[in-house]
Amino acid sequence: MKIKFENLTNIKHEILLFSLLLLLFGQLFIPGEFRSIMRPLLFAQTIFAGIILFSDKKFWRNLLIILFVFVFCIDLLNYFYDLRFLPFISGLIYIFFFFSVSAETYRQIYKAKEVKPAMIAAVFSGFILLCLMAAMFFTLIEFQTPESFSNLGSGDDRFQDLSYFSFITTLTIGYGDITPLTMHAKKATMLVALLGNFYSVFVTGIVIGKYLSRKNELESNNE
Secondary structure, X not given: XXXXXXXXXXXXXXXXXXXXXXXXXXXXXXXXXXXXXXXXXXXXXXXXXXXXXXXXOHHHHXXXXXXXXXXXXXXXXXXXXXXXXXXXXXXXXXXHHHHHHHHHHHHHHHHOOOOOHHHHHHHHHHHHHHXXXXXXXXXXXXXXXXXXXXXXXXXXXXXXXXXXXXXXXXXXXOOOOOOEOOHHHHHHHHXXXXXXXXXXXXXXXXXXXXXXXXXXXXXXXXX
16 A cells, blocks of 8 residues: 555656546546535545645644545535535635645746656646636625625536636636626735736746756766
8 A cells, every 4th residue: 555655656747637537627628416415425536636746744744635525625615505605715725725726736846857748747737737726816805895796607617617717817818707896806816817927937037947946957867
């Protein structure tokens, strides 16, 4: 069992990327009547991927295990009992989780010595995590001040719409079908757009720098 877990840690960035893609697009393959049941499971598998990412950090690994159990219980209660404060609590926990995993992912991108598939997966995961944190942030604003954004669906569809909005904002596409209406929503949208541009420029610079550094090192060794 130990060997199997060690094998998972060797591909931890690939596992994180796969789990994030599954979280984003997994519901497309689930019948509508089962989506409310599967959503907590999709988030749970993402937290499990985060536990693997922190495999060499005992404190953070144990903390994520506790969050894994706690969030799953909250989502289960929310499924049977429509309590208004439960989504707010789980939203805060998810923001903390995505922030922690993002920080660790960005740290490992910075410390990587050369461009490998694991680093490319980490860069891709880092961008998705940034968008998901933005979606959670927008959802909390909408939760505190309803109708902060235009053209949102009702119920659980609001988070899906705000996730979509966070991606097109971070990517600076801006179709205009969903727009911020309140000042808090507008400021949050500006912040997310700035962070998206910063991530693209900063991380691209790091990746190119590491690639050129490694290339020069290999050429020097061959001379």
